[in-house]
Amino acid sequence: MNGTTTRHLLALCLVASVLSGCGLTVPEIKEVWDRDFPGDPDIKKDKPPFSGTAQIEFEIRKKIYCELKDAVQYVNQFTYWSSDTPNGPRTIHRMISDDWVVQLSLSLEVDESSALNPGVTYNEVLANAIKTFGVGNTVTTAQTFNLGFGATLSSTATRTDKFDPVYTIKFLMRPFKSYDICEPENDIFYLNHLVPANSSPFLIVSDLGIKEWLNGAMLVERTLPSQPAEPKAKPKPKPKPAAGGNGPLMAAADAAPTGAGDKKAASGSLGPFAVSNEIKFVIVSSGNVNPTWKLVSLSANTGSTPLFGVNRTRTHDLIITVGPDQASAQNAALPLQIGNAVANSVKAGTTSGN
Secondary structure, rough: OOOHHHHHHHHHHHHHHHOOOOOOOOOOOOOOOOEEEOOOOOOOHHHHHHHEHHHHHHHHHHHHHHHHHHHHHHHOOOOOEEOOOOOOEEEEEOOOOOOOOOEEEEEEEEEEEEEEEEEEEEEEEEEEEEEEOOOOEEEEEEEEEEEEEEEOOOEEEEEEEEEOOOOEEEHOOOOOOOOOOOOOOHHHHHHHOOOOOOOHHHHHHHOOHHHHHHHHHHHHHHOOOOOOOOOOOOOOOOOOOOOOOOOOOOOHHHHOOOOOOHHHHHHOOOOOOOOEEEEEEEEEEEEEOOOOEEEOEEEEEOOOOOOOOEEEEEEEEEEEEEEEHHHHHHHHHHHHHHHHHHHHHHHHHHHHOO
């Protein structure tokens, strides 16, 4: 085996060893350079285990929570006037009512794939063909026979960690305290004298823009409130005559209630709709190696497809929905969650097909 072939094989082995497991094992949310802090149960019994994935997920949740809390308190510094009737008395309200709800949907997805595409071609050199066109006019053409063999082996693995916390505006309006988790010195990792992993794009980006989005969304919602159609009242059932005679059609105690209760029920769906914001980061890293051989009778991997390739795609997605109640917030977030799931499925299928 000559030196060039040896170097090619060493390069292939190096790539395979560094990126082994892509698509063959459960992917990690953390990156290969993120440290685990398992803790020694015999020496450091007070140190709980902190995997790199746990560190990243905790830090992402904390950052989103702290930015959201700061945004809500900032927006609620402002107030707006409202009136039940055009000429009625006006009252002052906060931009976001205390009984409103914030629904978060955090999805951390990792797709890893690997593919092996060996190709070998058998070459047979044949005698040149000579074609004569009259005296002294000949053309010589080289002749070869080629027979190619190829195969493909690929694997894809996907992991998705999801979190769907819910907060009330009243809870988020609680003032910051010295013991609040948003204070850097109260971070559970720093309390254990550890520097947590921060390789997620949610942690690399210094500002997620939640404050600016929420301020603008609530300004638009309050100045241009939604006005859905009032639901139609359900028809009352026809009374049945009393059995065996011509008595009263309906007893007084069985009469359907009327008044303020019906009006409240009929108008219960009126009011502001939920507002949503989606933040998505997609990071793709890939690599391949393709040693080629061209010999007299044999050649290998001379096509455009590399011999060995790996791919790792990280999709970190956050949906923030603010609404008058949890049901409306969830209903508003659901289409975004479905669309995100469909997009991720299509992306995963495209990646595995490569």
